[in-house]
Amino acid sequence: MEKEEWKWVVGHEGLYQVSNLGRVRSFVKNPNGILLKPSSCWLGYQAVVLHKNKRGTTTWVHRMVAQAFIPKLSHTDEVNHIDSNTSNNAVENLEWVTHHQNMQHAFSKGNGKHPPLHHGEAQHNSKLTEKVVREIRERYSSGKVACAAIARDYNVSRNCIHSIVQRKSWKHIT
Numbered sequence: 599m600e601k602e603e604w605k606w607v608v609g610h611e612g613l614y615q616v617s618n619l620g621r622v623r624s625f626v627k628n629p630n631g632i633l634l635k636p637s638s639c640w641l642g643y644q645a646v647v648l649h650k651n652k653r654g655t656t657t658w659v660h661r662m663v664a665q666a667f668i669p670k671l672s673h674t675d676e677v678n679h680i681d682s683n684t685s686n687n688a689v690e691n692l693e694w695v696t697h698h699q700n701m702q703h704a705f706s707k708g709n710g711k712h713p714p715l716h717h718g719e720a721q722h723n724s725k726l727t728e729k730v731v732r733e734i735r736e737r738y739s740s741g742k743v744a745c746a747a748i749a750r751d752y753n754v755s756r757n758c759i760h761s762i763v764q765r766k767s768w769k770h771i772t
Contacts, residue, residue: 600688605666607657610648616662620687622646642684659687668694676700682707718768725754731768738763 600619607614607622615631616622623631626649636644636659644659664670664677667689674694681691682704695703719727726734730752737743738759745759752759761767 603667607648607662608665610650613650614648616659616666618663618667618689620644620659620663620689622659622662638685644685644687660684660692663687663689664692664694668692670694674699678703718770726752726762726768728768728771731762731771734759734762735771 602621603618604615604623605617606612607616613626614622614624614634622634622636624634625631634646636646638644645656646659647654648657649655658677660677660679671694674696676695676697676699678693678695678700679686679691680693683691718724718731734748734752737748738745745756745763749756749759758767
């Protein structure tokens with residue numbers, strides 16, 4: 599098993615340390631250091647909130663490890679997880695790469711992921727239903743009602759109605 603080595607987090611010297619194994623500890627409230635529990639985003643990347651001057655900043659663990667332990671080449675801006683496991687933040691699993699190299703690696707490993715797309719009613723903030731969208735298009739196509747009147751009836755903006763009737767939104771509804 600590899601020996602854990604700690605270095606100060608770049609820009610947070612004296613406050614936080616990161617290890618070569620991808621762990622983070624805080625010295626803000628305890629001089630002995632307290633391990634921080636990272637949170638994960640939907641892709642598995644781990645982050646912690648670092649505080650400095652009464653401001654909290656969410657910081658990616660893999661970037662902290664790379665900044666502390668891996669010399670950065672001038673043309674590289676991103677940190678790649680070599681094994682494609684975004685929760686494996688050990689220094690041996692990380693490398694500085696260009697955006698192009700990072701995308702090539704992701705797609706070559708089958709990890710060219712995008713957030714799940716939700717359409718229509720599946721959108722968390724949708725005010726309308728598919729049935730209502732059909733009604734809106736029918737009313738507008740009759741030529742008897744203006745976008746502004748339809749917008750008032752459904753408590754949405756005129757731009758919303760215009761996008762619906764022009765099929766710029768709710769495209770999946772016929």
